[in-house]
Amino acid sequence: MDRVAKILFVCMLLLCMLTGCFDANLAKQREKQAGKGDSIIIGVPVPREFTEKNTGFLKGIALALEDINSRGVNGKKIKLEIVDDKAVFKNAVDIAQRFSQNTHMTAVIGHFYSDICIPLAAIYEKAGMLEIVPTVSNPELTENNYRYVFQNIPSDKKVAEQMCQHALHEGYKKMVVYYEDSSYGRNLADAFESEAANKGITIIDRCSGFVNDNDFKRAHDKWNALDFDAVFLALNMPEGAQFIKGFRKLNSSIPILSGDGLDVSNFTKVLGKDCEGVVIATISNPHNVKPELIEFSKQYKQRYGEEPDVWAVQGYDSLQLIAQAIEQTDSCSPPVLADYLRDMETMKLVSGDISFNEHGEIQGREVFMKKVVKGTFEYINGR
Known part of the structure; x- marks a missing residue:
C-alpha cells in the first residue's frame, strides 16, 4: 500500500x-x-x-x-x-x-x-x-x-475538454502532464489524459514531485528527446509557481497550459516575467456583459x-x-x-x-481560457 x-x-x-x-x-x-x-x-x-x-x-x-x-x-x-x-x-x-x-x-x-x-x-x-x-x-x-x-x-472533465480543444487548435501533438499528488491533481491529470487520447494528442510523460533543479533537468532532457510541444499543469498554488519558475530556467519558449488551480488573483505578481504566455482555465469572464x-x-x-x-x-x-x-x-x-x-x-x-x-x-456554467500577454491576462475565448 x-x-x-x-x-x-x-x-x-x-x-x-x-x-x-x-x-x-x-x-x-x-x-x-x-x-x-x-x-x-x-x-x-x-x-x-x-x-x-x-x-x-x-x-x-x-x-x-x-x-x-x-x-x-x-x-x-x-x-x-x-x-x-x-x-x-x-x-x-x-x-x-x-x-x-x-x-x-x-x-x-x-x-x-x-x-x-x-x-x-x-x-x-x-x-x-x-x-x-x-x-x-x-x-x-x-x-x-x-x-x-x-x-x-x-467539473474537471469540462476543464480538460476545453484545454485539450485549445491544445489541438494550437497544434500541440505531444504533451507532458505534470500534477500534484492530491485528489485534485490526480483527477485533473486523469481527465486531461483521457480527453487528450480522444483528440489524438499523445502524452509523452506524466510525472509529479520535482523537488530541485536536477529533477527538472533530467525530466527536461527526456522531454526534449521525445520532441514535446507543451506542458499541462494540474497544480494549485504555490506548487504551480514553483514548477513554472523551475521550468522557465530551462525553457522559455515551450507553452504551458494549466487547470483552474492556478487561477488566483496574485498569479502574475508572484511569477513576474516567468508567467508570460501561460494559458489558464477559468470559470469567470470579466467581459461578460x-x-x-x-x-x-x-x-x-x-x-x-x-x-x-x-x-x-x-x-x-x-x-x-x-x-x-x-x-x-x-x-x-x-x-x-x-x-x-x-x-x-x-x-x-x-x-x-x-x-x-x-x-x-x-x-449552465462555461469554462473559459486566459493567457498572460505582457504581464496581463487576455481572454482567448468567450470574449
Whole structure:
C-alpha cells in the first residue's frame, strides 16, 4: 500500500469512527431547528491565510452578506461562522463534526480543497446539512449521489475538454502532464489524459514531485528527446509557481497550459516575467456583459478598491444561492432546500443562469481560457 493509499485508508477509518458517533436523529433535529430564531446560521470553513492572500473568496462572501442582510431573508438575517481549517485534515474533521452537531446551522459553504471536502461530505450528508461547494471541481464529489451536496463549479472533465480543444487548435501533438499528488491533481491529470487520447494528442510523460533543479533537468532532457510541444499543469498554488519558475530556467519558449488551480488573483505578481504566455482555465469572464456581473463588479470595486477575481464571484454566488433558495421555499429546512435546488429550472446569479442535475452537478456554467500577454491576462475565448 503506497503512502497516498495509507493516508486515504486512515482518513476513511477515522471518518467511519466519527460518523458512527453521531446521533441518529441529528438530521431530523436539524430539519426542525435550522433557521429558528432571528438568524440563519451558515458555516464557512476555509484555509484562511491562503484565501485571504491569494483570492477574493471571503471578500465576495462578505459583500453577499451585506447585500442579503440589508433586505433580510424572509424577515431573518444570515449569520456566518467563518472558521479556519488551515487546510489540515484533522482540523477540518473537528470543524465538520462541530458544525454538524449544531442543529441550528442550515448550510455550509466549503471546504476549499478536494482532499478535505470529498471525504467530509459524508459527515455533512449524514447530519442532513446542505453543502454548497464552490471551489472543488473533482467529479468524485457528486459520485455518491448525496442528497445535500451541490457542486457549484464546473467539473474537471469540462476543464480538460476545453484545454485539450485549445491544445489541438494550437497544434500541440505531444504533451507532458505534470500534477500534484492530491485528489485534485490526480483527477485533473486523469481527465486531461483521457480527453487528450480522444483528440489524438499523445502524452509523452506524466510525472509529479520535482523537488530541485536536477529533477527538472533530467525530466527536461527526456522531454526534449521525445520532441514535446507543451506542458499541462494540474497544480494549485504555490506548487504551480514553483514548477513554472523551475521550468522557465530551462525553457522559455515551450507553452504551458494549466487547470483552474492556478487561477488566483496574485498569479502574475508572484511569477513576474516567468508567467508570460501561460494559458489558464477559468470559470469567470470579466467581459461578460450580463447586468448582474457588471453590477457586482462595480460594487466589489467600490467596496475593496480592486477588481473581483473568479473566487470572489464564487463566494458571492454561493451565499446568494442559499439565500435565494430560502426565499423561494420560505424554509430553512435542508431537505426542502435540497429538493428545491435539484428541481429548479434556473437561478439567476452573477455567474449566469444556473441549475443542478440529479447528482448535484452544476449546469449552465462555461469554462473559459486566459493567457498572460505582457504581464496581463487576455481572454482567448468567450470574449
